[in-house]
Amino acid sequence: MARSILSASLVRPAWQLGSFRVEGPDEDSFTLAVTALNRLGRQLQGTGARTLARLHVVGSCSPEIDWAFSEALGIPGLDVRRYPSNAPGLWGALAAAAHDDGTAGREAVVAADTATLSPEAAGDRRVRHSAGGVAFLLSKELGLSVLRHGFRGHPPGHSPSMQGAITGWLEALGLSPHGSRGEVVFEVEEEPDRWQAAWEQAAPGITVTVVGGPRVDVGRPSAVEAALLLWELARRLRTGDTGVVGQAVRGRNGFSAFRLDGPVRWLGSWGTGEPGLNPPTDKFLIRKSQLDAVSQGAYLPHPTYLENLAGRWRLVGERCPRCDTLAFPARGRCRSCGRSEGLRSEALPRVGLEVEAVTTISPGAQPTEFDSMVETVGAYDVAVVRLQPGVRATFQVTDAVAGRLRVGDRVAAVLRRLYPMEGEWRYGLKAIPETPGSTPRLGERDPKSPARSARRGSSSVAPRERRATPRGSGGRAERRPQRPR
Amino acid sequence: MGRPPRAAIVGAGHTRFGALPEGPRRLVRDAVDQAVASVDRGVDRESIQELFLSTLGFSGWQLGNAASIAAEEAGRPGLPAVRVENACASGGFALRLAVDAVASGRQDLVLVVGLEKMTDVPHPRRRYWLGVSGDTEWERLAGLTFAGVYGLMAARYAAEYGPVREALSEVAVKNHAHGVLNPNAHFQKAVTREQVSAGPPVAAPLGLYDCCPVSDGAAALLVARPDVARRFTDSPVYIVGSGAGSDHLAVQERSSLTRIDASRAAAEEAFRGAPFDRKRVDLLEVHDCFTIAELLALEDLGFSPRGGAGKLTLSGATRLGGRLPVNPDGGLKAKGHPIGATGVSQAYEVFLQLRGQAGARQVGDAQRALTHNVGGSGATAAVHLFSGG
Structure with missing residues (x-):
C-alpha cells in the first residue's frame, strides 16, 4: 500500500x-x-x-x-x-x-x-x-505518499456521538485524533455545521473542511464528487502533512476515507471553473427511444464505423514510406504515389490546430441526425482544421458560442458523442476553441451573455456551491477551501 | 479547326421547375413528349435506340431500376435503358454517355432524360436526402450538409481573397433577374442585393438567398449522330467537347478549399481539341447551387483569374447583355435544382440559345456555349461545349 x-x-x-x-x-x-x-x-x-x-x-x-x-x-x-x-x-x-x-x-x-x-x-x-x-x-x-483506505460503520441502532464517530474513524486510518496534523475534507449530507464543530473539537490539530448540506441527491455522480475531494486535498498537502478525504455514508453511521501522507507530487493539473447548476429542462435526458430508433440520418453501418476508430478517435493517419506523404484519414493507399505496402500509422497532433475554414450551421440546416442536438444547443459551428500543411480534418465545434470562431484561430480535438444510431452512441472527435480572446470557451466570461447576474443568485439554491473547487489551469495554486459560513 | 462534332442535339424538352403537382412519371412523360414535338422534321419514337436516365432517386421512391420507368413513360418500353447517378452532376454525365453512344457509332439517336421529384417528401426525410451525396463519414457526421460545405468554401474564399458578400449577393440578384425571363423557372421574381444580404442565415456566410431551392422537374434531350442530325432538323446544336473529372469526396482531402479541381479537369478535357477556345464562348451555364459556386466555377473553368470572379460579377459582365452572360435561364439559383434534371436542363437552355429560341432571355447571336455540372461539393464534374449549326 x-x-x-x-x-x-x-x-x-x-x-x-x-x-x-x-x-x-x-x-x-x-x-x-x-x-x-x-x-x-x-x-x-x-x-x-x-x-x-x-x-x-x-x-x-x-x-x-x-x-x-x-x-x-x-x-x-x-x-x-x-x-x-x-x-x-x-x-x-x-x-x-x-x-x-x-x-x-x-x-x-x-x-x-x-x-x-x-x-x-x-x-x-x-x-x-x-x-x-x-x-x-x-x-x-x-x-x-500512502494511500490507506479506511471504513468504519456502526451497528444498526447504535448511534455514537459525532465526536465519538470521528475518533473511531481516525483510529481506523491509523491517526491519533490529538497528535495528528493535517487536513480532512469531510463530506456529509446533513448537519454540516454541527459536523464542522465536532471535528474541530475531536481533532484540534487537523484542519477540517466540511462540505455538504441539504440537497436533493438525485443525479449527482458521487464518484466524481468523491474524486474531486481527493483531487483538491492532494493538491494542498505539504511534506509532513497528513490528509484524509472521506465521505460520511448514510448520515453518521459510517465513514469511508483515504489517508494521504504528503506531499503528493503534482506534475501539473488542469481544471475548469466552478460547477454550475443544471437548467430546469429534461432535454439532456438520453431518450431510449431516440437511441434505439433507426436513424433517418446518414447511415454508417456498425462495422464501417469500427473500421477506422484510430482515425476517428485519435487522429491517426498514415505516412507513405516511399514518398513520405502523410495523409488523413488513413485508407491503406498513398494519396500521392499510390503505394499500398508498408504505410506507417502516424498520430497527428490534437491540439493547436489552425482553423482553415469555418461555417455556422443555423437551426434547420443541420443533417437530421443532429436534430435533437440542435433542439438543445441551437446553431453550431463546423470547421475544417489543418493537422499539418496539406492535411486536414472536419470537426463540429463544441463547448463554444456559435459564430465566434474565425479562420486562423486554434482548436483542440476532443472525443465526444456524435449521434445515436441503431441503439448505440457513435463517438468521434469534435473541436473546442483554444485561441484565447477570440472565442470564449463556454463557461468562461462571455461579455455578450446577459444573464450572469441570475447565475450568481443561484447560489442560494445550491448550498454546496460553498465548496471551493479547483479552477483554472494554474498548476500549483495554493488555494485553501473556504469554510462554510 | 479541331475535331469534328461528336454528337448533335436535335430536340429538347423541359417541364416547369418548382413545387409541382405532377409525379415523377408524369414529369418524364411531359419532358420527353416536348422533346419529341420539338424536332423540326419530326421523329418516330421507334427510332430512339437507347435511353439514359439521370436521377439521384431522391426520396428513394424507385431507387433501383428507375430507367425502365423512364422507358415506359417515353413510350418505348423495352428500350436499352440505364440510370446514371453522379449526384447533382448526373445530368452532365448522362449527356456524356449519350454523346459516347452516338460518337462511337453504336447508336444513331438516343434519349437523355433528367428527373427529380423532391417536394413530395416530408421535411426531415427531405433533409436526409439532401445530404446523401456528401461525404458521410467525415463531413456529414460533423454536422454538414451541402450548404455547410459550401459555407466552408465561401469562408475560406473570403479569407484568401477578401470580402465576398457583395459578389455573392450579386450572383443571386443576377440569376433571379434572369429567372424572371424564364417561364420554366422556379423563382420568377427579382431580388435586391439588400434582400439577399439580409436573408436568414443558413450556413454562414451563406444565407437563404445564397442557396438554390428544392425543386421538381424534368428535362429531355434527343441526341443524334452528327452525320444523321440533319434528317431531324436544319439547326442542330452540336456537342463539340465533353470533359469530366472527379476529386476526393470530402473537401478536407482536396488540394484546395477554394478550387474545384474536378471542374478544372473537366474543362481541360472539353477544350482539348475543341474548335474554339474560351475567348470565343458566348454564354455559360454553370453550376450555381450556391452563390459561391458560381464564383468558383468562373475561376475553375478559366474565365476569371483566381480571386477575380467577384470583381467580374460585380462589373456586370456576367449579366444578360454583358460580355459573357452566365446562367441566362436563372441558373440553379432561380430556375431551380431538381438534382438529376439540372445537367440536362443546362443543355436544354443551350439548345434554345444557340438556335435563337430563348425569347426574352436570348443572348444576342449566341454561337458557342459551355455547360458545367458539378456533383455535390465537387466530387464529380462534367463540362460540355456546344456550337450552333
Whole structure:
C-alpha cells in the first residue's frame, strides 16, 4: 500500500445555456473519462511514465465498451476494470490500484460521469447537475505518499456521538485524533455545521473542511464528487502533512476515507471553473427511444464505423514510406504515389490546430441526425482544421458560442458523442476553441451573455456551491477551501 | 479547326421547375413528349435506340431500376435503358454517355432524360436526402450538409481573397433577374442585393438567398449522330467537347478549399481539341447551387483569374447583355435544382440559345456555349461545349 498519486487531471465540462452552466449534450461518462486520461497523458509526456497496463474505471458507461477505452487511448490490450459510479466505487478502485501486483506506475483510476436526471429532478432547480472526469495515475516509485483506505460503520441502532464517530474513524486510518496534523475534507449530507464543530473539537490539530448540506441527491455522480475531494486535498498537502478525504455514508453511521501522507507530487493539473447548476429542462435526458430508433440520418453501418476508430478517435493517419506523404484519414493507399505496402500509422497532433475554414450551421440546416442536438444547443459551428500543411480534418465545434470562431484561430480535438444510431452512441472527435480572446470557451466570461447576474443568485439554491473547487489551469495554486459560513 | 462534332442535339424538352403537382412519371412523360414535338422534321419514337436516365432517386421512391420507368413513360418500353447517378452532376454525365453512344457509332439517336421529384417528401426525410451525396463519414457526421460545405468554401474564399458578400449577393440578384425571363423557372421574381444580404442565415456566410431551392422537374434531350442530325432538323446544336473529372469526396482531402479541381479537369478535357477556345464562348451555364459556386466555377473553368470572379460579377459582365452572360435561364439559383434534371436542363437552355429560341432571355447571336455540372461539393464534374449549326 505504498503508492503515491503521481499526477491527476480534472475535466469539468461546462456548457452555457442562458444563465446556467451544465454539461454539454455531447458528453458522457466515456468521453469525460477519455478526455481526463488524455490530459493526464499529456502532463506525463517526457516524465518517463510508461504506458498504462490497467485502467480502473469508475463511471456508468456500459461495460460493453471496455474495448473502447483501449481504442480511444491507443493502448492495445489495456486491462479495464469497472467499479460502480459512486463514492465506495471510487474508494474500491483506488484500493485495487494501490495494491501492488507488478504493474506499479502503470495503473490509472478514472472517475467520470454525468448525472442523468429524471424528468422530475430535471425540473427541480435545487438539483445539482454535476458532471466531470477525474483521472489519477498511481505509482509507488516516488514513495512519498500512502494511500490507506479506511471504513468504519456502526451497528444498526447504535448511534455514537459525532465526536465519538470521528475518533473511531481516525483510529481506523491509523491517526491519533490529538497528535495528528493535517487536513480532512469531510463530506456529509446533513448537519454540516454541527459536523464542522465536532471535528474541530475531536481533532484540534487537523484542519477540517466540511462540505455538504441539504440537497436533493438525485443525479449527482458521487464518484466524481468523491474524486474531486481527493483531487483538491492532494493538491494542498505539504511534506509532513497528513490528509484524509472521506465521505460520511448514510448520515453518521459510517465513514469511508483515504489517508494521504504528503506531499503528493503534482506534475501539473488542469481544471475548469466552478460547477454550475443544471437548467430546469429534461432535454439532456438520453431518450431510449431516440437511441434505439433507426436513424433517418446518414447511415454508417456498425462495422464501417469500427473500421477506422484510430482515425476517428485519435487522429491517426498514415505516412507513405516511399514518398513520405502523410495523409488523413488513413485508407491503406498513398494519396500521392499510390503505394499500398508498408504505410506507417502516424498520430497527428490534437491540439493547436489552425482553423482553415469555418461555417455556422443555423437551426434547420443541420443533417437530421443532429436534430435533437440542435433542439438543445441551437446553431453550431463546423470547421475544417489543418493537422499539418496539406492535411486536414472536419470537426463540429463544441463547448463554444456559435459564430465566434474565425479562420486562423486554434482548436483542440476532443472525443465526444456524435449521434445515436441503431441503439448505440457513435463517438468521434469534435473541436473546442483554444485561441484565447477570440472565442470564449463556454463557461468562461462571455461579455455578450446577459444573464450572469441570475447565475450568481443561484447560489442560494445550491448550498454546496460553498465548496471551493479547483479552477483554472494554474498548476500549483495554493488555494485553501473556504469554510462554510 | 479541331475535331469534328461528336454528337448533335436535335430536340429538347423541359417541364416547369418548382413545387409541382405532377409525379415523377408524369414529369418524364411531359419532358420527353416536348422533346419529341420539338424536332423540326419530326421523329418516330421507334427510332430512339437507347435511353439514359439521370436521377439521384431522391426520396428513394424507385431507387433501383428507375430507367425502365423512364422507358415506359417515353413510350418505348423495352428500350436499352440505364440510370446514371453522379449526384447533382448526373445530368452532365448522362449527356456524356449519350454523346459516347452516338460518337462511337453504336447508336444513331438516343434519349437523355433528367428527373427529380423532391417536394413530395416530408421535411426531415427531405433533409436526409439532401445530404446523401456528401461525404458521410467525415463531413456529414460533423454536422454538414451541402450548404455547410459550401459555407466552408465561401469562408475560406473570403479569407484568401477578401470580402465576398457583395459578389455573392450579386450572383443571386443576377440569376433571379434572369429567372424572371424564364417561364420554366422556379423563382420568377427579382431580388435586391439588400434582400439577399439580409436573408436568414443558413450556413454562414451563406444565407437563404445564397442557396438554390428544392425543386421538381424534368428535362429531355434527343441526341443524334452528327452525320444523321440533319434528317431531324436544319439547326442542330452540336456537342463539340465533353470533359469530366472527379476529386476526393470530402473537401478536407482536396488540394484546395477554394478550387474545384474536378471542374478544372473537366474543362481541360472539353477544350482539348475543341474548335474554339474560351475567348470565343458566348454564354455559360454553370453550376450555381450556391452563390459561391458560381464564383468558383468562373475561376475553375478559366474565365476569371483566381480571386477575380467577384470583381467580374460585380462589373456586370456576367449579366444578360454583358460580355459573357452566365446562367441566362436563372441558373440553379432561380430556375431551380431538381438534382438529376439540372445537367440536362443546362443543355436544354443551350439548345434554345444557340438556335435563337430563348425569347426574352436570348443572348444576342449566341454561337458557342459551355455547360458545367458539378456533383455535390465537387466530387464529380462534367463540362460540355456546344456550337450552333
